[in-house]
Amino acid sequence: MKYTLLFTLLMTASLQAFAAPALTPAQEARVQELVQETLLKHPEILAAAADKLDQQNAQANQQQLKKVIAQYNDFLFHDPNSPRIGATKPRLTLVVFTDYNCPYCKKFDPYLEKIVAKYPDVAVVFKFLPYRSESSVTSARDALTVWRAHPEQFIKFNDVLMAKKGYHDDASIAQAKKKAGVVVDTPDDESLVTVKKSLAVAQELGIQGTPATLIGDEMLSGWVPYEDFDAMVSEALKKQ
Secondary structure (H helix, E strand, O other): HHHHHHHHHHHHHHHHHHOOOOOOOOHHHHHHHHHHHHHOOOOHHHHHHHHHHHHHHHHHHHHHHHHHHHHHHHHHHOOOOOOOOOOOOOOEEEEEEEOOOHHHHHHHHHHHHHHHHHHOEEEEEEEOOOOOHHHHHHHHHHHHHHHHHHHHHHHHHHHHHHHHHOOOOHHHHHHHHHHHOOOOOOOOOHHHHHHHHHHHHHHHHHOOOOEEEEEEEEEEOOOOHHHHHHHHHHHHHEEE
16 A cells, blocks of 8 residues: 555656646656656665655654653653652653553553562553443542552552453452452542543544553553563663
8 A cells, every 4th residue: 555655656756747848648658657667677766765754754753742742741740640650750750551441451561560670760650541441430530549549559459450351340340449458439530530631641642542651752552572661661761
């Protein structure tokens, strides 16, 4: 698809180059034949153009990401209503967008405690994107409420919620509260405000699923093996 688009653009550009004075239909057809013959003989031209297009798109996406990070810096990195673990004065703060019903989030979540244990100057901030079901919203709001009332209890509650296979329901969330030793009768109003803000900022960042993790000025979309995640964090720390 990309090569077809590039071929069309190159053909159009070639015709425009010969557009003054206007070409006859026969001349236009001959120009198209010459361009096509050239590209067939030298396919590296098309490959180079595709690489250049990819590079330009990546640069544009990176600039947009940096712009959004700067715009929402306080909410992303310093929001007191968002749970966090790790360093109190970090050199690097990771922001993970997650969902308690997301199977890949459940695989990724153990990495977070492991990474802050390995790197004492790294912090992790949790942002909840309850994309999947009503219980995603309920569990996220409960976790945020626990954080605001008893922050020392958050990580235990988070771990129990993430350990559940499959989707949560009211019974499994109640069981998680009991197992973690937390009491949340009704999620507070601020938890809903925080969830809505996280959803809005995630949209601005171009996040389309969970997990998504902001590592420095790079966005990691989806799950990766721990070794890859560790390498990305290590590399980001070198840039700080």
